[in-house]
Amino acid sequence: MLQQIWTEMKETFFPTWQDCPFCQNPLGQSGKSWGRSGLCRNCIQEIEALELDLVQCQRCSKYLRLPKEFLESRKLKDLRLPREHICENCSEQEPLFQGAWNIGPYEGLLRQAIHDLKYKGRRNVAVPLGKMMAQQIWLYGPNSSLMNPWGDLYGAVLIPIPLHADKLYSRNFNQSYLLAKSIAEETALPVADVLVRKGDTETQAHLGRYERLRNLEGQFELAQGAVLLNKAGQQAKVAILVDDVYTTGATVTEATKVLRQSGVDSVYVVTASAGIGV
Amino acid sequence: MRGKGENAVVCLKGFVYLARGKGKSWLGFTHDPGLDLTILQREGYETVVSLTPTLPIGVALYVLQELRGLSGLQKRSLFNQSLLQAERLWKKTLQTLSWGLPLVDLEDDSTGSSKTANDNNGNGKISSRRFESKNIDEELTYWSHQAAQILQSMQELPDSFRQRYALHIYGPVRSKTVESELVTGLVDLRVLAETLEGRILYMGEIEKALTERWRRERLSYPTGNLEDMMHLLALVGAVEVFPSLIMEGKDKGRCLRCGQNKQIAVSSCVRCGREKCYYCDGCLSMGESRLCRPLYALAGDEGWIEQWQEKVEPWFKSSATSSAISSATFSTTSSTTSTATSSSSASSILEGKEWHGQEFRESRKKNHRSWPLLSFPLTEAQEEASDDLLKWLDGEKNKEALVWAACGAGKTEVSFAAIAQLLEAGGRVLFAVPRRDVVLELEPRIQKAFPGVSVVTLYGSSPRKYDQAQLVIATTHQVIRFYRAFDLVVLDEVDAFPYQGSEMLYHAVMRSKKKEGSIVFMTATPDHVMKKKVKEKKLSLVTIPARHHGYPVPEPQMILEKEWRWNREQLIFPDKLLNFLHRTVEGDLSQVFIFVPSIFLAQRVGESLKEATKGPPFNDFKGSWVEYSHSRDPQREAKRQAFSQQLFPFFVTTSIMERGITVPRANVVVLFAENERIYDERTLIQMAGRAGRSTERPYGDVWFVGTRLTASMKEAERSIVWLNEEARKKGYLHGSTERIRPLA
Structure with a gap:
């Protein structure tokens, strides 16, 4: 009894560190990271280091490896990166969405975290990921100002990419929905789980780009009787699609089509990570 | 049905019921009352009345537990009897509060709901008419009242049940098809029980186990619904059904799989359709333990398999089919559901030759007096x-x-x-x-x-x-x-x-x-x-207390430095330490473990040591003498191998190498030993224990290098000295009892 009181008191005055949701070491070990992600310093550094030597496509935020010669010639720190870089896919065909953001490339720790979330069922990983995704929205959301920090995203709704019902049953949760929930907590945008998947598609993971596009055609539809309303109760004109990984953009393009048809003017995409392409 | 692989989680929902017969009643849990009735009939129970709405197993079993606790109480205390009396007096009030059972409701619901039960299960009749008499059934009222109270205290009662609380009544089943299904299941039941004996498994794991056996032994895969079969075994008393996570009150859960109640998380659950379903974060890597997910267990020490004939079979045998079983000709009696495979394997089981479990049981009985065979004598x-x-x-x-x-x-x-x-x-x-x-x-x-x-x-x-x-x-x-x-x-x-x-x-x-x-x-x-x-x-x-070579365990030396000095990213090693390392390797031809507290330091110190060994007193080996490793090093196994084959002398490592690696000639250096968070007493003892393990070089040096003397360092030294003392007292140390310091 006394011991219990003593431990309670100790816990009150000297609380034990929470564990970092990614590496599961206590946060005290390498310190809490900056920002609101709740990760330890090591992990956040590791995630930031993933972006080294990569450039992002200006249009879809996919990652591209810098050419080798460029890397070798880069002696000075302030040598400029090729700013106006657009990936092959986007230059071939302009994506339907207005913009896409992500935390980092689908590699290393970030990949591990997404795997933990999707396949090992560690739902609490979704919280730091969502917070970091929200941070991306704050950073890159267009036309934000002091008076209206959301900018063009004012009155937007967050729309998670759905899973097929069978998969949802066997996995028991939709990772995109969890991410969207976590983003919603940070950005105060409402989550509208209005999309449904029609047929059972093959898993995308081992398909090529064109196969993916074909595989997904006409996959999504608006749930029956669903209306896209923002917080003010009006028809939402802006939507933000939430997904875990952006690889070819096939999934979000399909979803964008459906949203456009249902009266959404501009669609943005935020994903936890994006693939590395050419 | 299922078969989505490992991810398939089956949700088990059911209700707590009161089985009633003449002058007796029994509380149970079921997902399909028809199954229960087939077994309970033999004990003279006639009807099954549900006491709760359909609940996930974790909640239902909690309610059952509580109710059974009450039933013990009820039998024992006279006080409770008087409570019942009081309850009878207050029944009118209870009725108006809607928590007694309004009689009209009961009648309506029982008929209505049991009809739906009929539709669902294809069996079951509306049972005895006595519930429709004008008297309130006291026993039923008492139990449903208690169940409702428990549920309400947990806030588990859906709003739609607040006003009217339906009691479903299920009557006995008298159709022939069910019985014959049961009999054909008997072989499958046995297969199931054998697979489960001594284990506690999820349904998904049971399926895997069955598939494994089916592949290897060509045994039939059970044809029936596994949940139903498990439930039957549970009714007989063999199998125990647990929820993997059970409620312990409002918002309090305990994972029955790993036993803890601190890391319970809430999430919505697609399978049981609840917004607030609980799962255990502690054993997530072993499969999700969840409020609605059942665990099946069959105790290995109750002899269910050995005494299968006496303990289990009689329950399932009706007089007509029992002779058929003993003669092991299932194909004649089994009806539509039994297949050729099941009947053929059935005979093979009953002859008891092909299934390895049998052999294993027989092998137990043989005596092997020669065990254990050791390749060397014990000290x-x-x-x-x-x-x-x-x-x-x-x-x-x-x-x-x-x-x-x-x-x-x-x-x-x-x-x-x-x-x-x-x-x-x-x-x-x-x-x-x-x-x-x-x-x-x-x-x-x-x-x-x-x-x-x-x-x-x-x-x-x-x-x-x-x-x-x-x-x-x-x-x-x-x-x-x-x-x-x-x-x-x-x-x-x-x-x-x-x-x-x-x-x-x-x-x-x-x-x-x-x-x-x-x-x-x-x-x-x-x-x-x-x-x-x-x-x-x-x-x-x-x-x-003593090692096999009879030398004491090397006692650590405490080396205190004022501070750790860094030159940018290079650790400046104290001269004393460098000399020690040099002597060890070039003088004594031994290897050195250098332990550091973190991955980061492993890299830094490793690189620094590579640099340091390029200068005097070492001959320059271009840093090839040093390797470092840590838990995130993909090559750590290769390095462990190389080090134990004596391919390089200096191994800088975090505590991952503190055990399980033995090199014949080793010294140990622990750097940053003042780091109490990482180096507790036990880690230090383990690290010190790497030195002097072989007969070839039964002594060794252990250095704890730190900026201050910590409690764990002292405690580690004390423990090692104590064990050495113990050995000396018992006379195991036939080597030199003095501490050997060949290098000092």
């Missing part, structure tokens, strides 16, 4: 410890023993004599170790020591996980799947278990042994809890 100290263990096994009241051995004293072999004794008696033994590689290393040794015993090794990715064997070597995580299966459990290197000191380990191990089973903990570094238990005589102590 004096080991011999004595071994005898002590046997004595403990025979006589002592304590069911738990601690083997406290010096590092490198050969704990493992000491337990063999005790294991042999139990194996000879036909018992089952579990040897649990912390890591996978230790399992793999141990298997050939054990195979050699106990020829003819069936041995199974279990680790994360091991094949044939569900084999039954007499001797099981497993990592701790795998132990979680056993249920009262072992007569003796040996836990090697208890201190190194991944969830060291956690409830999960303790829970799983305690569950895996039989009720009368014994446990041996083996460690070089018992924690204070164990030491305390020894003092309180709750734990028998066996010590092996």
